[in-house]
Amino acid sequence: MAGDRKWALITGATGGLGRAFAVALATRGYNLVLTARKADALEEMAAELSLAHPIEVAVEAADFADPNACLRLKETIGARGIAIDTLVINAGYGVQGRFAGRPRDEALGMVDVNVRALTDLAHVFAGEMADRGGGHILLVASTAAFQPIPGYAVYAASKAYVLSFGHALHRELRRRGVVVTVTCPGPTETPFWDRAGHRLNRMASAVLMTPEVVVEASLKALYAGRPSVVPGFANKLITLSTRFLPRSLLAWGASYFMSNAK
Ligand SMILES: NC(=O)c1ccc[n+]([C@@H]2O[C@H](COP(=O)([O-])OP(=O)(O)OC[C@H]3O[C@@H](n4cnc5c(N)ncnc54)[C@H](OP(=O)(O)O)[C@@H]3O)[C@@H](O)[C@H]2O)c1
Numbered sequence: 532m533a534g535d536r537k538w539a540l541i542t543g544a545t546g547g548l549g550r551a552f553a554v555a556l557a558t559r560g561y562n563l564v565l566t567a568r569k570a571d572a573l574e575e576m577a578a579e580l581s582l583a584h585p586i587e588v589a590v591e592a593a594d595f596a597d598p599n600a601c602l603r604l605k606e607t608i609g610a611r612g613i614a615i616d617t618l619v620i621n622a623g624y625g626v627q628g629r630f631a632g633r634p635r636d637e638a639l640g641m642v643d644v645n646v647r648a649l650t651d652l653a654h655v656f657a658g659e660m661a662d663r664g665g666g667h668i669l670l671v672a673s674t675a676a677f678q679p680i681p682g683y684a685v686y687a688a689s690k691a692y693v694l695s696f697g698h699a700l701h702r703e704l705r706r707r708g709v710v711v712t713v714t715c716p717g718p719t720e721t722p723f724w725d726r727a728g729h730r731l732n733r734m735a736s737a738v739l740m741t742p743e744v745v746v747e748a749s750l751k752a753l754y755a756g757r758p759s760v761v762p763g764f765a766n767k768l769i770t771l772s773t774r775f776l777p778r779s780l781l782a783w784g785a786s787y788f789m790s791n792a793k
Pocket of ligand 1: 549566594622672723746
């Protein structure tokens with residue numbers, strides 16, 4: 532019965548990875564709360580998912596560039612009497628371009644969504660989960676977290692924050708029954724790249740993964756209680772190499788890997 536099922540909240544649910552998280556968690560029998568900015572797309576997804584699975588799906592449109600959005604979301608969910616077991620903080624974006632030549636609002640907007648809202652959401656739900664003695668929080672970082680990336684300076688730094696933050700939370704919360712896992716996908720086939728204004732070159736295309744494979748690896752790590760996961764063998768190798776190389780060399784290599792196709 533839908534009423535007895537656990538609830539999962541997915542941010543950025545209308546996007547490539549968010550949609551795949553929603554389908555994977557619906558298939559596992561979770562009731563869902565879906566959030567993103569586009570209310571129409573969320574309603575459409577909710578209708579599709581509740582038709583295909585015996586679950587309840589709630590929709591809450593929110594813009595995480597708004598500093599009050601996370602608290603409002605928590606209050607609305609609480610007012611509905613929903614306790615979140617699995618929180619997937621997935622909403623985020625990157626824009627390609629040289630930092631000094633791009634608008635100030637764009638840089639600060641990435642920090643707002645990728646860092647501030649992620650921290651705020653983790654904070655509003657982690658306390659409640661710890662008091663209940665159980666819960667799961669999945670933070671979506673990126674392989675960009677492992678090195679500086681010229682052309683994606685703010686984005687890569689924001690994901691480095693997510694990786695560090697998530698590992699610390701994992702240790703703080705595990706004794707209180709809450710699992711925090713950071714997933715670090717490499718290039719994945721989603722609308723992310725259109726918004727970033729980026730055409731992947733041959734090197735990056737060679738390691739491109741589907742959202743479904745990334746999501747399965749991420750959820751497997753989350754429910755196994757691991758602190759982090761890098762989906763895909765090639766991505767694992769690439770991130771492993773960052774442990775042995777100086778940052779200046781990594782930044783140079785990353786600028787080639789993340790350059791546009793000619
Ligand atoms: N694709 C990749 O190669 C890749 C690799 C590593 C990590 N990631 C990370 O994976 C996550 C999901 O990205 P994706 O690839 O699925 O990209 P995507 O298809 O562009 O999805 C991004 C999602 O975030 C939501 N979003 C963006 N700005 C928002 C805001 N201000 N407030 C609320 N929601 C907002 C979007 O919904 P609305 O537009 O409806 O708001 C959308 O649902 C991101 O954190 C990204 O950094 C992606």
